Amino acid sequence: AQSVSQHNHHVILSEAASLELGCNYSYGGTVNLFWYVQYPGQHLQLLLKYFSGDPLVKGIKGFEAEFIKSKFSFNLRKPSVQWSDTAEYFCAVKTNQAGTALIFGKGTTLSVSS
C-alpha cells in the first residue's frame, strides 16, 4: 500500500522568506499527487495537483510543486511567503486506478510572522 512522508512537522518563517516543504511517497506505479491546505478554521482546499505531463505544477496563490519520479518526491515551493500563508499543508497520493483513495501525509504546520 502507498504511504506519504512529510519531513517537516512545523516550519516557522518570516514574511518574504522562501518556502520548500518536502513530500515523499512510496508506491512503484503511476500516481496522482496533491497538496492540500487547511487555513485556520477552514476546510481542506486543493492547492495543486499532478496527474501527468509537465512535472512542474503551478497552483493557486503562487505555490508550485515539482514531481521528481526518480526520487518519489513532490515538494511544495513558494518563492516568497506571506502572513496569510499560515496554515497546515498536506501532501497526498493516489494510485492511478479507479476506486482507490487519497492517502495523506501527517501534515506540516507553517507559521509565517509579519
Added chain:
Amino acid sequence: SQTIHQWPATLVQPVGSPLSLECTVEGTSNPNLYWYRQAAGRGLQLLFYSVGIGQISSEVPQNLSASRPQDRQFILSSKKLLLSDSGFYLCAWSIGTVNTEAFFGQGTRLTVV
C-alpha cells in the same frame, strides 16, 4: 455545481453512547465517498471509502463502521463510543474515475466525554 454537506459540525457524546455522522453530496452521481479522521500531528487517516451503494472498504480496524444506504449518502457510525474516538472527522467525495481530486466537507468535531 457539486456540494458536500456534513453534519453536525460539533458533537459531544458520553462514552458508551452510539454515534451517527452523516454526509451527503449533491450535484453528482455515483461518487466515491470517503471518511477520514484528522488528529493533531497524525494527518488525515483514511477510515472508510466506498465506490458504490453498499460497497464499503475499511482501512483501519476500529470501533467505527460506515454505510452507504443511498448513492450520495455516507454514514459513519458506532454502537458504543470510546474516549479514543474523539477527533475531527472529515467526509470527502471524488468522481469515480482516475485523475481526479477529492473534495472535503467542513468536518465534525467529536468529543467523547
